[in-house]
Amino acid sequence: MLKVSGIHTFYGNIEALRGVDIEVHAGEIVALIGANGAGKSTLLMTICGKPQAAAGQITFDGADISRLPTYQIVRRGIAQAPEGRRIFPYMTVMENLQMGASMTDPVHFEDDVERVFTLYPILKERRHQRGGTLSGGEQQMLAIGRALMSRPRLLLLDEPSLGLAPMLVKQIFRVIKEINEQQDVTVFLVEQNAYHALRLAHRGYVMANGQIVMSGTGQELLANEEIRAAYLEGGH
Amino acid sequence: MGYFLQQLINGLTLGMIYGLIAIGYTMVYGIIGMINFAHGEIFMISAFISIITFLVLGLLGMGWVPLALVLILVTTMLLTAVYGWALERVAYRPLRGSPRLAALITAIGMSIFLQNYVQLLQGARIKPLQPVISGGFRFLSESDFSVNLSYLQIFIIVLTICLMLGFTALINRTALGRAQRACEQDLGMAALVGIDVDRTISLTFVMGAALASVAGLMFLLNYGVIDFYIGFLAGIKAFTAAVLGGIGSLPGAMLGGLLIGLIEAFWSAYFTVEYKDVAVFSIMILVLIFRPTGLLGKPDIEKV
Numbered sequence: 001m002l003k004v005s006g007i008h009t010f011y012g013n014i015e016a017l018r019g020v021d022i023e024v025h026a027g028e029i030v031a032l033i034g035a036n037g038a039g040k041s042t043l044l045m046t047i048c049g050k051p052q053a054a055a056g057q058i059t060f061d062g063a064d065i066s067r068l069p070t071y072q073i074v075r076r077g078i079a080q081a082p083e084g085r086r087i088f089p090y091m092t093v094m095e096n097l098q099m100g101a102s103m104t105d106p107v108h109f110e111d112d113v114e115r116v117f118t119l120y121p122i123l124k125e126r127r128h129q130r131g132g133t134l135s136g137g138e139q140q141m142l143a144i145g146r147a148l149m150s151r152p153r154l155l156l157l158d159e160p161s162l163g164l165a166p167m168l169v170k171q172i173f174r175v176i177k178e179i180n181e182q183q184d185v186t187v188f189l190v191e192q193n194a195y196h197a198l199r200l201a202h203r204g205y206v207m208a209n210g211q212i213v214m215s216g217t218g219q220e221l222l223a224n225e226e227i228r229a230a231y232l233e234g235g236h
Numbered sequence: 237m238g239y240f241l242q243q244l245i246n247g248l249t250l251g252m253i254y255g256l257i258a259i260g261y262t263m264v265y266g267i268i269g270m271i272n273f274a275h276g277e278i279f280m281i282s283a284f285i286s287i288i289t290f291l292v293l294g295l296l297g298m299g300w301v302p303l304a305l306v307l308i309l310v311t312t313m314l315l316t317a318v319y320g321w322a323l324e325r326v327a328y329r330p331l332r333g334s335p336r337l338a339a340l341i342t343a344i345g346m347s348i349f350l351q352n353y354v355q356l357l358q359g360a361r362i363k364p365l366q367p368v369i370s371g372g373f374r375f376l377s378e379s380d381f382s383v384n385l386s387y388l389q390i391f392i393i394v395l396t397i398c399l400m401l402g403f404t405a406l407i408n409r410t411a412l413g414r415a416q417r418a419c420e421q422d423l424g425m426a427a428l429v430g431i432d433v434d435r436t437i438s439l440t441f442v443m444g445a446a447l448a449s450v451a452g453l454m455f456l457l458n459y460g461v462i463d464f465y466i467g468f469l470a471g472i473k474a475f476t477a478a479v480l481g482g483i484g485s486l487p488g489a490m491l492g493g494l495l496i497g498l499i500e501a502f503w504s505a506y507f508t509v510e511y512k513d514v515a516v517f518s519i520m521i522l523v524l525i526f527r528p529t530g531l532l533g534k535p536d537i538e539k540v
């Protein structure tokens with residue numbers, strides 16, 4: 001479904017991605033783990049064309065998307081809940097969801113909103129509240145809900161559990177599984193919370209210094225000594 | 237009392253003209269964070285488009301004033317919108333992402349260019365227009381003074397109010413307005429939900445120019461003379477209005493415009509005409525000392 005080959009991305013002179021290859025198949029949950037500053041967020045943003053890759057190719061459903069502007073990439077069925085959530089702060093919860101639905105046929109709107117409210121009932125209570133006044137957990141739910149409003153086939157999630165209480169982390173991961181299984185959405189998940197992410201994911205990649213250094217099934221990576229030492233020890 | 241009321245009417249009329257121009261400054265600043273110094277020239281160009289359309293309609297024997305005004309309004313809005321669109325497309329879009337100073341200098345350059353462009357095409361002499369809407373109401377008549385509310389002032393006030401209501405609904409209720417606000421709050425995120433950001437920015441310039449063009453037509457009708465230089469002072473006043481109201485805020489722009497119109501009218505009436513511009517700018521400085529974000533400006537929300 002998504003194939004990233006030999007991607008290099010720069011911020012000015014800094015080379016943030018140094019030849020990244022990744023593949024995500026339809027129906028999978030794929031996790032990407034790695035330390036802070038490894039280039040995980042840059043990879044998700046590069047997939048969406050902002051910044052654009054300096055070299056390499058990204059294909060989605062076989063079509064090259066690496067030269068397209070962002071809005072044309074996401075219109076093909078990719079949605080992202082980006083790092084920092086980036087809720088529109090002066091818009092209500094409802095308007096944020098409407099923004100998520102910018103490119104879908106309005107006839108789906110009522111159903112889609114209901115579906116998001118079923119996943120996250122708290123958003124229904126807050127629907128007239130401004131995004132900027134929500135708590136961190138609520139903003140994360142809204143970011144995921146907004147991404148789902150575009151009826152994506154591929155959902156990119158950037159550290160959805162960051163800064164959330166353990167209870168909420170569990171809930172976020174449960175919903176990701178639900179979205180993947182019941183709504184048939186493929187998920188590419190970036191996480192620092194390696195334990196939860198690898199348990200949930202079918203496959204995983206490990207990134208360091210702008211390169212993929214390891215890959216395998218979730219189980220394999222969880223069992224790997226190096227990964228346990230680098231990303232799991234102490235945490236869980 | 238009558239004298240006071242008269243200044244109130246004059247000030248409001250003037251303020252509505254400033255407010256309509258100010259919206260263009262505030263919207264462009266809101267969406268791409270630049271001060272479009274050529275916006276005053278867009279206003280000036282619209283006044284020229286209006287006067288030319290008047291002459292053309294006159295030559296065609298179009299004598300019925302209400303219909304002529306509607307035709308001129310529509311023509312001016314459309315043609316001025318094209319100028320606003322082209323300005324962004326040609327001068328500003330290629331510089332997107334470059335340092336702010338580059339955009340600022342380009343804006344000043346475009347301002348000078350457009351002035352010279354009109355001067356070259358239309359000449360430097362002032363262009364007069366005979367009164368189109370005359371007459372009005374007189375009330376509170378005393379022996380030596382009566383309050384005068386002209387039909388032209390009613391036209392300006394009513395038209396501005398209608399435009400503002402329509403425009404507010406457009407921004408708050410429609411998908412286009414939502415996209416515009418989304419771009420204002422987070423350009424990158426707007427692109428991530430599928431908004432064509434470049435198109436939305438173009439539309440912002442188009443809307444700003446269309447509103448300024450109504451102000452251009454009103455200015456022409458109100459003063460009866462224009463030249464290639466009117467955009468400079470009107471532009472600075474409208475920009476001041478936008479800052480006073482809180483740059484980025486639409487109601488702020490209108491409020492700032494009204495305040496500046498009122499200050500100008502009352503200062504000229506009770507103090508000296510010569511210092512009216514000084515008064516306007518002094519009051520802006522005073523307000524900004526106590527409220528740096530302007531009267532209705534919103535403080536930056538911390539990005540989480």
Ligand SMILES: Nc1ncnc2c1ncn2[C@@H]1O[C@H](COP(=O)(O)OP(=O)(O)O)[C@@H](O)[C@H]1O
Binds near residue numbers: 016
């Ligand atoms: N907007 C930016 N400008 C310059 N450098 C950046 C920018 N964003 C990220 N970087 C740099 O790129 C590298 C990768 O960052 P990022 O993709 O955010 O890592 P991660 O998401 O894995 O923590 C880091 O060295 C970071 O400092």
Ligand SMILES: [Mg+2]
Binds near residue numbers: 040083
């Ligand atoms: Mg990151």
